[in-house]
Amino acid sequence: MEARTGDALIELIRxxxxxxxxVGPAAGDLLGELRAGYPVENLGRLLHGEDEAVAGTGAWLLAELAELAAPMMDxxxxxxxxxxxIVGYYAIAVVLENAGERHGxxxxxxxxxxxxxxxxxRWKVLEFLTEASVEQLEAGASCLPPGRLRDLTEWLVLQEDEEPDASGIITRLADGDPVTRLFAAAAATSLSGPDDMGLLEHAAxxxxxxxxxxxxxxxxxxxxQST
Incomplete structure (x- = not known):
């Protein structure tokens, strides 16, 4: 494809x-333009259109930009x-990379x-729970209404901040509530490493x-990693 400006690439995708x-090569070229300084706000032209597939391309670009997507947090x-x-799927990745305490x-x-x-x-949320910082989880919990979801988020923070509750994680992995199992899997994953895979093996x-x-x-x- 001949070299095109960011504006031309957006119009091509649209x-x-x-x-x-x-579309694939155009999106790749647009990603290069964005990384080189083309304003990320221009992706609104993809995200706000009626074409759902075009919005998906825009969301994929935001996710690929990592911290460069910060101006689009609103x-x-x-x-x-x-x-x-698929737009929501990629948006979760943007939150993971860019959300701070004020984004509760x-x-x-x-x-x-x-x-x-x-x-x-749900898979992407599990990935988020596994990789989010304590500060991100605390900010999110503070904006949840009282109830199971808030309790589970606060419990997950405790696994990171204090002595892990291994038996509690194992119990929750077999809980009848699928959301409880999701949070337990996040805890098991976060607390596992090459030298201690026990909880993750249990989750597996x-x-x-x-x-x-x-x-x-x-x-x-x-x-x-351990080999």
């Missing part, structure tokens, strides 16, 4: 079907609830997606297929 072979609440769930409401919105009916969204043997799959992937990664 006007071509998602399955058009030109857009994230709408993206997390976007009708195209949007972190709480991510935490609430632990109940989402879409398995890919859980009856919940989603938890088992996620933990199995992380366990494989740790075993590679």
């Amino acid at each position: 006007t071509h079907p998602a399955d058009d072979d030109i 857009e994230i609440p709408a993206l997390l609830s976007h009708r195209n769930r 409401p949007v972190i709480a919105q991510v935490l609430a997606l632990s109940r989402d009916p879409e398995s890919a969204i 043997g859980a009856g919940d297929e989603e938890i088992r799959s996620f933990a199995g992937e992380r366990l494989s990664e740790l075993r590679e």
Whole structure:
């Protein structure tokens, strides 16, 4: 593809079907332009359109930009609830990279997606719970109403801040509530490392297929690191 400006690349993406072979290279070139200084705010032209696939491309670009997506944080609440769930999937990654203590409401919105009916969204939330900082989790918990979700978030913070409750994690991995199992898997993953994989091994043997799959992937990664 001949060299194009950021504006031209955005227009190319907006006007071509998602399955058009030109969109992939155009998105890649636009990512390069954005990393080189093209204003990230211009992605609003992709995110605000009626075409759901175009919005998905815009959200993917935000996720790939990591901390460079920070100027778009005000857009994230709408993206997390976007009708195209792939947009929400990528928006979770933007929150992980850019949310701070002042972003409690949007972190709480991510935490609430632990109940989402879409398995890919729940997987991304589990990834968020595993990798989020204590400060992010505390900010999110402070914006949740009293109830199970807030209690679970505060419990997860305690696993990071104080002596881990290994028996409590194992018990929660077998709980009848799927959200409780999700938080337990996050704790098991966060507290596991190449030298101590016990909790993650337990999660990898859980009856919940989603938890088992996620933990199995992380366990494989740790075993590679330890060899």
